[in-house]
Amino acid sequence: MPPANRQGKKEYLLGVNQTELERLRFQHGVWKENTDSFLDRLKIRKGWKCLDVGAGPGFVSMDLRQRVGPTGEVTALEPSALYLEWLARESRRRGWKNINTVNGTAETAILPKNRYNLVFVRWVIAFVPDPAKFLRPLIVSLKKGGILAIMDYWYEGLSLYPQGGAFDGAAQVVRKYYRSGNGDPYVTGKIPEILRSFNLRVIDFTPTQIAGGPDSAIIEWAHRFFIPHLPLMAEQGNCSREEAEAMAQDWLAHRKNEKTIFFSPIVVHIAGRKQR
Numbered sequence: 001m002p003p004a005n006r007q008g009k010k011e012y013l014l015g016v017n018q019t020e021l022e023r024l025r026f027q028h029g030v031w032k033e034n035t036d037s038f039l040d041r042l043k044i045r046k047g048w049k050c051l052d053v054g055a056g057p058g059f060v061s062m063d064l065r066q067r068v069g070p071t072g073e074v075t076a077l078e079p080s081a082l083y084l085e086w087l088a089r090e091s092r093r094r095g096w097k098n099i100n101t102v103n104g105t106a107e108t109a110i111l112p113k114n115r116y117n118l119v120f121v122r123w124v125i126a127f128v129p130d131p132a133k134f135l136r137p138l139i140v141s142l143k144k145g146g147i148l149a150i151m152d153y154w155y156e157g158l159s160l161y162p163q164g165g166a167f168d169g170a171a172q173v174v175r176k177y178y179r180s181g182n183g184d185p186y187v188t189g190k191i192p193e194i195l196r197s198f199n200l201r202v203i204d205f206t207p208t209q210i211a212g213g214p215d216s217a218i219i220e221w222a223h224r225f226f227i228p229h230l231p232l233m234a235e236q237g238n239c240s241r242e243e244a245e246a247m248a249q250d251w252l253a254h255r256k257n258e259k260t261i262f263f264s265p266i267v268v269h270i271a272g273r274k275q276r
């Protein structure tokens, strides 16, 4: 069964805790060049007001703060108080006074209207049950001419060379895992249509992928997801225990093979501009 809270609502699939915070920090480092290339294309200016949605501990919020400088403003919107407290401490440590935090979800938080030059959403929208409901209030909070930028999966491409082992079935199991948490591993395909329905012009749609050998940062990034999550995928009925164990063994064998190449899933950069 997917995790559920006391009201019977499904909880955020990956959970919130210190280990996950450290995984997010490592993930941020591994995907920083990729994310920066997207942020560069958005041509963010000093003084911009930005909203980082599902900010986690705010690693992107801090990068946005670097770009907008002391005259800009960054607001991190996030349902986890643990992550927001971490970000507030980190901002104080850096002497930054223009990172705000809002504790809530995109669907329910009270946000200002027509305020932000940029709303940024990385690795959140694939977890939500209704992407249009999630995006509507964010678009209301964007200024006319402002940009909504999304980074998330088109969950294809995940694979290992040499092929032929149990891990060949992993992408399918992860897709089931996302769906069991009410998410959509192919959400990025739907986003351009949703943006157009809200009168945004799609200005960027760029699929990206990272690959690396058995000692690369990208394979270590995947390792920190698969090793703890494969047993959970089995527990939640997305595969059998034996299949999860066989995928883990195949994975560990590939990490010892110098010929191994790991291919990440496809991550799509999508940007839409709110029409004037």
Ligand SMILES: C[S@@+](CC[C@H](N)C(=O)[O-])C[C@H]1O[C@@H](n2cnc3c(N)ncnc32)[C@H](O)[C@@H]1O
Binding pocket: 012, 014, 016, 024, 028, 053, 054, 055, 056, 057, 059, 060, 077, 078, 079, 080, 083, 104, 105, 106, 107, 121, 122, 123, 124, 127, 128, 134
């Ligand atoms: C995989 S983490 C990504 C964190 C951050 N965006 C990053 O790229 O490092 C997903 C985050 O989205 C948050 N989240 C989940 N559902 C949300 C929702 N409906 N509205 C806002 N944030 C949400 C979770 O609490 C979690 O911190």
